[in-house]
Amino acid sequence: MAEDHVILFVGSVTHAMRAQQLLRQAGIPCQLVRNRRDLERFGCGYGLVLTQEADRAQRLIQEAGIQVKAREEGGRRDDLS
DSSP: OOSSOEEEEESOHHHHHHHHHHHHHTTOOEEEEEOOGGGGGGSSSEEEEESSOHHHHHHHHHHTTOOEEEEEETTEEEEOO
16 A cells, blocks of 8 residues: 555445446556554445545535545544544
Protein backbone atom coordinates (compact mmCIF):
# COMPACT_ATOMS: atom_id res chain seq x y z
CA MET A 1 0.00 0.00 0.00
CA ALA A 2 1.27 3.47 -0.84
CA GLU A 3 2.69 5.67 1.91
CA ASP A 4 0.53 8.64 0.91
CA HIS A 5 -2.96 7.28 1.10
CA VAL A 6 -6.34 7.96 2.66
CA ILE A 7 -8.76 5.31 3.89
CA LEU A 8 -12.48 6.09 3.94
CA PHE A 9 -14.44 3.75 6.21
CA VAL A 10 -18.05 2.87 5.47
CA GLY A 11 -20.63 0.89 7.41
CA SER A 12 -21.04 -2.21 5.27
CA VAL A 13 -19.46 -4.25 2.51
CA THR A 14 -22.43 -3.33 0.31
CA HIS A 15 -21.72 0.38 0.78
CA ALA A 16 -18.02 -0.19 0.16
CA MET A 17 -18.74 -2.01 -3.09
CA ARG A 18 -21.20 0.67 -4.24
CA ALA A 19 -18.68 3.39 -3.40
CA GLN A 20 -15.90 1.54 -5.22
CA GLN A 21 -18.03 1.28 -8.36
CA LEU A 22 -19.03 4.95 -8.14
CA LEU A 23 -15.42 6.09 -7.77
CA ARG A 24 -14.19 3.92 -10.62
CA GLN A 25 -16.89 5.38 -12.88
CA ALA A 26 -15.64 8.85 -11.85
CA GLY A 27 -12.08 7.86 -12.77
CA ILE A 28 -10.82 7.70 -9.18
CA PRO A 29 -8.80 4.55 -8.50
CA CYS A 30 -9.42 2.87 -5.17
CA GLN A 31 -8.94 -0.43 -3.43
CA LEU A 32 -11.46 -2.19 -1.21
CA VAL A 33 -9.84 -3.42 2.02
CA ARG A 34 -10.92 -5.15 5.20
CA ASN A 35 -10.59 -2.94 8.28
CA ARG A 36 -8.34 -3.82 11.16
CA ARG A 37 -10.07 -5.30 14.21
CA ASP A 38 -9.66 -2.08 16.19
CA LEU A 39 -11.84 -0.29 13.62
CA GLU A 40 -14.85 -2.62 13.73
CA ARG A 41 -16.88 0.02 15.52
CA PHE A 42 -17.15 1.76 12.12
CA GLY A 43 -19.24 -1.08 10.73
CA CYS A 44 -18.74 -4.57 9.42
CA GLY A 45 -15.15 -3.90 8.54
CA TYR A 46 -14.50 -2.39 5.11
CA GLY A 47 -12.87 0.72 3.75
CA LEU A 48 -11.60 2.24 0.52
CA VAL A 49 -7.94 3.11 0.06
CA LEU A 50 -7.28 6.13 -2.14
CA THR A 51 -3.97 7.51 -3.32
CA GLN A 52 -5.44 10.53 -5.11
CA GLU A 53 -8.48 12.82 -5.05
CA ALA A 54 -9.59 11.72 -1.58
CA ASP A 55 -11.62 14.87 -0.89
CA ARG A 56 -13.49 14.55 -4.19
CA ALA A 57 -14.03 10.84 -3.56
CA GLN A 58 -15.46 11.49 -0.10
CA ARG A 59 -17.81 14.13 -1.50
CA LEU A 60 -19.02 11.81 -4.29
CA ILE A 61 -19.62 8.96 -1.85
CA GLN A 62 -21.59 11.18 0.51
CA GLU A 63 -23.61 12.71 -2.35
CA ALA A 64 -24.59 9.16 -3.32
CA GLY A 65 -26.11 8.71 0.14
CA ILE A 66 -23.33 6.55 1.56
CA GLN A 67 -22.16 7.62 5.00
CA VAL A 68 -18.41 7.87 5.46
CA LYS A 69 -17.98 6.80 9.08
CA ALA A 70 -14.30 7.67 9.46
CA ARG A 71 -11.29 8.89 7.54
CA GLU A 72 -7.69 7.89 8.15
CA GLU A 73 -4.90 10.01 6.72
CA GLY A 74 -1.25 10.23 7.66
CA GLY A 75 -1.77 7.88 10.60
CA ARG A 76 -4.54 10.07 12.02
CA ARG A 77 -8.09 8.75 12.18
CA ASP A 78 -11.11 11.06 12.35
CA ASP A 79 -14.48 9.65 13.42
CA LEU A 80 -17.11 11.25 11.15
CA SER A 81 -20.23 9.44 12.36
